[in-house]
Amino acid sequence: MISHKLSIAPMLDWTDRHCRYFYRVMSKRTVLYTEMVTTGAILYGKGNYLAYNEQEHPLVLQLGGSDVNAMTECAKIAEQQGYDEININVGCPSDRVQNGKFGACLMAEPELVADCVASMQNATNIPTTVKSRIGIDDLDSYEFLQQFLATVSAAGCKHFIIHARKAWLSGLSPKQNRDIPPLDYQRVYQLKQDFPKLDISINGGITTFAAANEHMQHIDGVMIGREVYQNPYMLAQADNEIWQVGSHVKSRLEVLNEMVDYIDTHVASGGRAWHVARHMLGLCNGLAGAKQFRRYLSENANGQNIGGEVLQQAFDKVLQLNPDLNEV
Known part of the structure; x- marks a missing residue:
């Protein structure tokens, strides 16, 4: 059983x-x-959209769709591929997602979501979970949200991740939908009180582990998204801050050295260093030289025959200003 105390949002x-x-x-x-x-990508796409590294577990596939048969078939494929859980997207407000009849618009069809959950759960031995908003458009009362959870949980869903903002399906872009609708954490807390046997995680506007631990006085887990992407090194403290395990906290240099090896392996298999390095631009945020680190990677990691050494060269810009970071 996965502990959902902390998760990273699908982005x-x-x-x-x-x-x-x-x-x-x-x-x-x-x-x-x-x-x-x-x-559609899983069933008809030409690429292997479910590829991952074995080290990534615990790992959840977030699935977009609403056709019960297609969702069930994809759930079976995901289980065969070794995913630990499947999460149904009932929270994304983009036009493209609405046109495909999935994402946040599905909040208006709780019975359909419930049918997907029931069929997927019956066909697999891994959990199916749901990520939603607190409401959509004018369907934003607490009673609406409560009924949505009641209907979907009755079908067998035991874990809900709730983005504590409503979504406007027209008039706001996906980016605006992440910022403009006000956060209502109390509404998510109330869900936990009303559904004490469900596993409830909260998402939206959470930027520190101190805040995460405060939320967990009221609910079961916290999902963080953009803050981790922009400041990824905060994750080095996650196991100790959230689970209090007292494990070794890797230095930036240790992280970097492991990623150098990973990039070299990726490049040897035909990939490019930039495929990996683009996610690491924020590794040195908060340090002198962070801007030079980002610039060097952006300018030098996208060429052919560039390997993990580009990371070391970028990090040298930071080490010049922070010599103490050279200690592993």
């Missing part, structure tokens, strides 16, 4: 397998999510 174009490997180097316990993958 389109960001949380690919290279990003997730980077995060796993820093935290062994944080639950990682894929980018949202649609049922």
Whole structure:
């Protein structure tokens, strides 16, 4: 059974397998999510959209879709591929997602979500979970949210991740939907009181582990997204701050050395250093030389025949200003 105390949000174009490997180097316990993958991509796409590194576990596939048969078939494939859980996207507000009849618009169809959950759970031995908003458009009362959870949980879903903002399906862009609708953490806390047997995680606007631990006085888990992507080294403290395990905290240099090896392996298999390095631009944020680190990677990591040494060269810019970082 996975502990969902801390997880990293599924972020389109960001949380690919290279990003997730980077995060796993820093935290062994944080639950990682894929980018949202649609049922069409899995069933009809030419690429292997479910590829991952074995080190990424615990790992959850976030699935986008609403056709019960397609969702069930993808759930079976995900289980065969070794994923630990499957999460249904009922929170993304983009037009493209709405046109495909999945994402946040599904909050208006709790019975359909419940049918997907029931079928997916019956066909697999791994959990199916749901990530949603607190409401959509004018369907934003607490009673609406309460009924959504009641309907979907009755079908067998035991874990809900709630982004504590409503979504406007028209009039706001996905980016605006992450910032403009006000956060309502109390509404998520109330869900936990009303559904004490469900595992409730909260998402939205959380930027520190201190805040995460405060939320967990009221609910079961916290999901963080953009803050980790922009300041990834915070994850080095996650296992100790969230799980209090007293494990070794890797230095930036230790993290960097592991990622040098990973990039070299990726390049040897035909990839490019930039596929990995782009996720590491924030590794030195907060340090003197961070801007030079980002600039060097941006300017030098995208060429052919560039390996992990580009990371070391970028980090040298930071070491010149922070010589104490040279200690492993």
